[in-house]
Amino acid sequence: MNRTSIIYIVLISFILAAIVYSFYFYKQVQDYDQLIEKGMSSESSLPTYHFALIGEEMNHDYWRLVGQGAKETEAAYDVFVQYEGPKRSNPEEQLKLLDIALKSQVDGIIVQALNDNFTPLIDRAVEAGIPIITIDTDSPDSLRNAYIGTDNYAAGQLAGEALIEDTNGKATVGIITGSFDNAHHQLRVEGFRDVVEKVEGIEIVAMDESNITRVKAEEKAYEMLTEHDNITAFYGTSSFDGIGIVAAAKSLNKEENLYVMTFDTLNENIQLLKEGDLDAIVEQQPFEMGYKSIEIMLDIIKGKSVQDTYFTDASIIRISNLDNWKSEKDEAS
Structure with missing residues (x-):
């Protein structure tokens, strides 16, 4: 080459x-x-508005429904809903999440205000121009823009009236409350007491807290049934209280003729109602709370007039109206 x-x-x-x-x-x-x-x-x-929703407990059917309701608005409105919360009820962790949302300068915050420790952060957020809606548990002394959720005092009254009706005004009552410190549980107890204490044949002989766990509810109910052999009725103020009360009664063979009322239509609670282990459930509207909280937040941002409080319905579910309740739920879905 x-x-x-x-x-x-x-x-x-x-x-x-x-x-x-x-x-x-x-x-x-x-x-x-x-x-x-x-x-x-x-x-x-990207959506125009970014909202933070801070719930009590991510691994809880009630709070899942709150989150689902809020997230469903994303399809109807120009919003992104960031739903956060502790895995288990933990007010300190909720406060940290509230602080993060505030520092992130989101367009609006929806938060469950479990106690007075939430007030300073809520006020700081509002003063910084971030609207706040409290959900499920209110902080009426804060600068929050609005509250949506159950009227917890009225729900306690409703429970008291149902117990009087179902027991013919004769009962020796033990109360298992979700928490002594949380405002909504305090109100549910207060409303209940104010109704039943007017009836001569009803006496509250014991009260303790479950820390919103079925294990603790069972432990406290067991202690009450052991110490107060004359208890004929229980009132539980949180979702898991009824489950724990029933378990304690069965372990002591005292479930016969024991009246048990609890909060929230969890699948497990509905099953216990069907089986006759629960007598009444106080139903709340968590999905509606979540959905409407976003609509109210949008009204606030757009300068529209909003109410101070938006109470969602509470009702009593018994075996006698369970079929009607299920039919109504099926139609709504």
Whole structure:
């Protein structure tokens, strides 16, 4: 092979390499342009409003429904709902999440205000221009813009009236409350007491807290049934209290003729009602609370007039009206 041929081969190789590199470079530029366009498209489709919802307990059917209600608004409104909460009820963790939401400067915060420790942070958020709605548990002395949830005092009264009716005004009562410290449980006890203490044949002989766990509810109910052999009725103020009370009564063979009332239509509670182990359930509307909280928040942001409180319905579910309740739920879904 002569020198000229070698030069031609080298030149052709350079040309081919340049063509391949040019094509590769062109492809990279095209891919990068597509990424930019995709990013710009993604940015332009971001919701206008970013709301934080801080619940009590992520691993709880009641709070799952609150979250589902709030998240469902994303399909109807120009919003993104960031739903956060502790795995188990923990006010300190909720306060940290509230602080994070405040510092993140979200457009609005929906939070369960379990105790007075929430008031300073709620006030700081409102003063910083972030509207606050309390949900499930109110902080009426704070600067919050509105409350949505059960009227917990009225729900306690409703429970008291149901117990009087179902026991013909004669009962020796033990109370298992979810928490002595949480405002909504305090109100449910207060409302209940104010009704039943007017009836001569009803006496409350013991009260303890379950820390919103079925294990603790069972332990406390067991102690009450052991110490107060004359207890004929129990009132539980949280979702798991009835489950724990029934378990304690069965372990002591005292479930016969024992009246048990609890809160919330968990699947387990409904099953116990069917089996005759629970006598009454105080139903709340967690899905509605979540959904309407976002609608109220949008009204606040748009400068519309809103109410101070939005009470969702509470009702009593017994075996006598269970079929009607299920039919209504099926129709609504």
